[in-house]
């Protein structure tokens with residue numbers, strides 16, 4: 001079994017068979033992660049570079065751990081401390097890394113389209129670990145895995161993505177993948193954080209958080225990305241919390257059966273209260289654990305001989 005594509009650039013147009021193959025393969029690796037020895041020889045001899053031009057905790061560590069669990073050789077590049085500061089271009093940096101005989105590149109970059117560009121300038125297999133406000137496919141896949149584990153199906157499942165939709169690569173990848181699997185997807189947030197014509201993606205637009213909680217089975221709460229000009233879209237984070245914050249009171253009043261996801265990092269007291277972030281409705285740290293298995297699956301399916 002293999003994926004239809006050599007690279008993982010996004011969830012847009014990803015075939016349902018590919019998504020299901022990744023999720024099913026991840027389930028096998030999830031079991032490996034419960035063993036005393038959490039390592040398999042699957043990618044022995046494969047060299048992977050984690051090329052991170054933007055900050056990351058979960059995605060970078062999760063990929064690195066997934067690679068180690070599969071016995072790949074890994075090298076890590078961070079923009080800070082690299083020769084990018086001396087003026088070396090992105091393309092030259094990548095070609096130098098490729099000259100070290102790297103088979104796969106996992107890339108995070110602040111600019112949308114960089115993973116696609118990489119496929120044109122290297123022969124390595126490329127995995128998008130988040131490109132600007134475009135896509136974050138492995139985050140969507142681990143969200144799907146975590147939802148499937150709790151809800152068992154996607155067909156007819158009502159999922160709402162809440163927050164700064166306009167600046168969110170997580171939102172876009174989730175919308176594409178959830179729609180492909182048959183979920184009913186909605187988005188909720190202030191008008192100023194809603195991309196124009198978002199409904200053309202086949203999603204319902206909600207403007208009240210109480211309605212979003214009441215109407216849905218799952219809510220994926222996005223971080224307010226102050227580093228991406230989201231701050232200018234809202235009067236203040238306090239006001240955002242008052243109108244759109246996911247709080248225990250709102251959940252108890254509207255839908256105590258709701259399942260809450262958050263991709264992290266969390267802004268406690270802004271998009272989600274601490275009570276909810278640490279409470280019984282959420283599966284935030286399960287998402288992180290599942291992320292290692294999902295990334296193992298992607299690396300295995302793309303990197304295997």
Ligand code: CP
Pocket residue numbers: 055056057058059060130136139263264265
């Ligand atoms: N969810 C996510 O992408 O987190 P990081 O930015 O820490 O990788």
